[in-house]
Amino acid sequence: MSGTDSTKYIFVTGGVVSSLGKGIAASSLGFLLQRRGLKVRSIKFDPYLNVDPGTMNPFQHGEVFVLDDGSETDLDLGHYERFLDQSLDKANNVTTGQVYHTVITRERRGDYLGATVQVIPHITEEIKSRVRKLPAHSDKPDVVICEIGGTVGDIESLPFLEAIRQIGMEEGLHQVMYIHVTLVPHIPTAGEFKTKPTQHSVKELREIGIQPNVLLCRSSKPINDGLRQKISLFCSVPSRAVIAAEDCSTIYEVLLRFHEQQLDDIVCEQFGWHLPAPDLTQWSEMVHTIKNPRKHIKIGICGKYVNLKDAYKSIIESFVHAGVTSDAEVSLIWISSEDIKQGGAGKFLYDVDGLLIPGGFGERGVEGKIEAIRYVREKNIPFFGICLGMQCAVIEYARNVCGLEDAHSYEFYRDLKHPVIHLMADQEGVTELGGTMRLGAYPCILKNGTRSYEAYETTEVSERHRHRYELNNAYREMLVERGLMMAGTSPDNRLVEIVEVPNHPWFVGVQFHPELKSRPLRPHPLFREFVRAAVKYHEDRGGHHLAESPEPRDIHHQTK
Numbered sequence: 258m259s260g261t262d263s264t265k266y267i268f269v270t271g272g273v274v275s276s277l278g279k280g281i282a283a284s285s286l287g288f289l290l291q292r293r294g295l296k297v298r299s300i301k302f303d304p305y306l307n308v309d310p311g312t313m314n315p316f317q318h319g320e321v322f323v324l325d326d327g328s329e330t331d332l333d334l335g336h337y338e339r340f341l342d343q344s345l346d347k348a349n350n351v352t353t354g355q356v357y358h359t360v361i362t363r364e365r366r367g368d369y370l371g372a373t374v375q376v377i378p379h380i381t382e383e384i385k386s387r388v389r390k391l392p393a394h395s396d397k398p399d400v401v402i403c404e405i406g407g408t409v410g411d412i413e414s415l416p417f418l419e420a421i422r423q424i425g426m427e428e429g430l431h432q433v434m435y436i437h438v439t440l441v442p443h444i445p446t447a448g449e450f451k452t453k454p455t456q457h458s459v460k461e462l463r464e465i466g467i468q469p470n471v472l473l474c475r476s477s478k479p480i481n482d483g484l485r486q487k488i489s490l491f492c493s494v495p496s497r498a499v500i501a502a503e504d505c506s507t508i509y510e511v512l513l514r515f516h517e518q519q520l521d522d523i524v525c526e527q528f529g530w531h532l533p534a535p536d537l538t539q540w541s542e543m544v545h546t547i548k549n550p551r552k553h554i555k556i557g558i559c560g561k562y563v564n565l566k567d568a569y570k571s572i573i574e575s576f577v578h579a580g581v582t583s584d585a586e587v588s589l590i591w592i593s594s595e596d597i598k599q600g601g602a603g604k605f606l607y608d609v610d611g612l613l614i615p616g617g618f619g620e621r622g623v624e625g626k627i628e629a630i631r632y633v634r635e636k637n638i639p640f641f642g643i644c645l646g647m648q649c650a651v652i653e654y655a656r657n658v659c660g661l662e663d664a665h666s667y668e669f670y671r672d673l674k675h676p677v678i679h680l681m682a683d684q685e686g687v688t689e690l691g692g693t694m695r696l697g698a699y700p701c702i703l704k705n706g707t708r709s710y711e712a713y714e715t716t717e718v719s720e721r722h723r724h725r726y727e728l729n730n731a732y733r734e735m736l737v738e739r740g741l742m743m744a745g746t747s748p749d750n751r752l753v754e755i756v757e758v759p760n761h762p763w764f765v766g767v768q769f770h771p772e773l774k775s776r777p778l779r780p781h782p783l784f785r786e787f788v789r790a791a792v793k794y795h796e797d798r799g800g801h802h803l804a805e806s807p808e809p810r811d812i813h814h815q816t817k
């Protein structure tokens with residue numbers, strides 16, 4: 258943009274409880290500033306000791322968001338990429354583990370010249386240098402938005418808070434802004450909102466030496482002016498900068514509410530920027546469609562972590578984006594694959610308009626997934642398999658179409674007669690688990706005339722990967738002879754990236770993770786076409802279900 262020379266910094270902290278949506282708040286503000294013509298970059302600090310979340314169980318951490326460069330990052334990076342329509346890299350996610358790793362490696366090399374190595378200044382210096390590296394690293398941004406994971410008051414986030422306090426002091430307070438996301442709970446029995454948790458959280462922040470400029474107050478209902486004044490008075494934040502962040506039915510609406518309360522104006526005033534108002538027409542139309550869809554379809558998702566929706570964050574968002582193109586609400590029906598028994602998939606899938614099998618690790622629930630795939634392949638219900646979902650589709654095809662009864666993946670059993678999914682040659686002998694899979698963006702060449710080619714409308718695409726196993730080339734010829742189409746391969750044709758069943762309304766399995774590249778205003782082509790096929794399937798059967806006696810299921814409506 259014009260009119261600014263030095264990069265400004267906005268720090269986003271959280272108080273009272275975790276899961277207040279700091280990532281969504283930071284990305285929403287980033288979008289508003291970007292639409293005002295600014296170059297925005299994001300960075301997320303995660304105060305845990307793991308070097309990256311790649312080794313963490315999804316129950317601990319939710320989804321691992323993989324970037325083009327292969328780094329395994331926090332799921333908030335997904336929000337940044339989606340809202341800002343940018344591809345990030347490893348510099349955008351910093352963990353305590355990485356910071357300590359760098360400092361200790363340096364200490365072992367003797368770089369500290371005999372000094373006692375301490376949290377302050379050595380760890381804090383490393384944290385600050387990671388934030389300041391961003392302007393140097395990329396095309397110089399006008400503003401860096403930095404989210405500090407965890408909650409103010411946690412022991413482990415203290416070095417990060419100290420570092421951002423120091424940045425404010427060093428850069429000058431007109432160059433930085435502190436935004437604190439807090440909770441204003443509504444107590445139904447008292448019929449009142451409570452501001453005390455917010456007061457305490459701000460007090461804690463001020464004890465560390467940080468005075469917030471803006472408070473984003475999460476609440477279940479709108480907060481009134483009286484409450485705003487009270488929070489303003491106790492927390493020393495101008496009442497105009499006490500912004501209500503009440504629950505919205507879709508996360509994409511949050512930025513519209515922020516803009517109505519002039520959050521982006523407040524930021525521009527702080528930094529002395531005179532910029533035109535953002536054009537939010539397209540975004541508002543998208544939000545309107547999400548909230549008022551004309552069509553409704555149901556997609557079954559059959560996986561292992563169905564009780565933990567954060568493990569499938571990007572898939573859920575991809576369906577929202579794809580739904581907009583078809584003017585459809587996509588209700589997701591979560592089916593635990595362990596519940597599906599041989600011949601019993603229909604009880605769960607009798608009314609779905611499509612089935613998606615997501616990525617995963619480990620053998621638990623795999624037989625249920627294979628059974629679900631058999632059902633939708635035979636009943637001509639649209640199918641989309643991602644990573645492990647694609648591998649299960651290959652196993653199902655090998656077993657039920659090629660007659661290889663004990664076809665399976667080498668991931669689960671080592672002495673198989675038909676390991677149709679096998680270890681990639683370069684994975685033999687790998688013992689370290691962190692960062693050793695096939696990770697990040699790889700090119701894929703598409704075959705003309707396939708569903709995938711129709712969707713992407715091009716022959717070469719780049720998609721992100723996170724897996725160790727692959728379709729075994731020893732079975733490729735047999736699978737092709739029996740009708741399975743190798744619709745996409747690596748440029749050297751060694752690795753199969755996409756399989757399709759041709760005489761089927763829509764049956765596509767991909768070895769990569771398309772959900773990582775879907776953006777609100779640019780849905781991923783495969784999700785877009787899968788949803789389109791599901792809408793068509795729904796309309797063609799005129800709302801009639803396949804006759805099966807139903808099992809109770811967990812239904813998740815798109816905008817919730």
Ligand code: GLN
Pocket residue numbers: 615616617618619643644645646668723724725726727
């Ligand atoms: N477990 C499988 C593999 O490692 C699939 C991984 C995934 O679905 N992300 O190849």
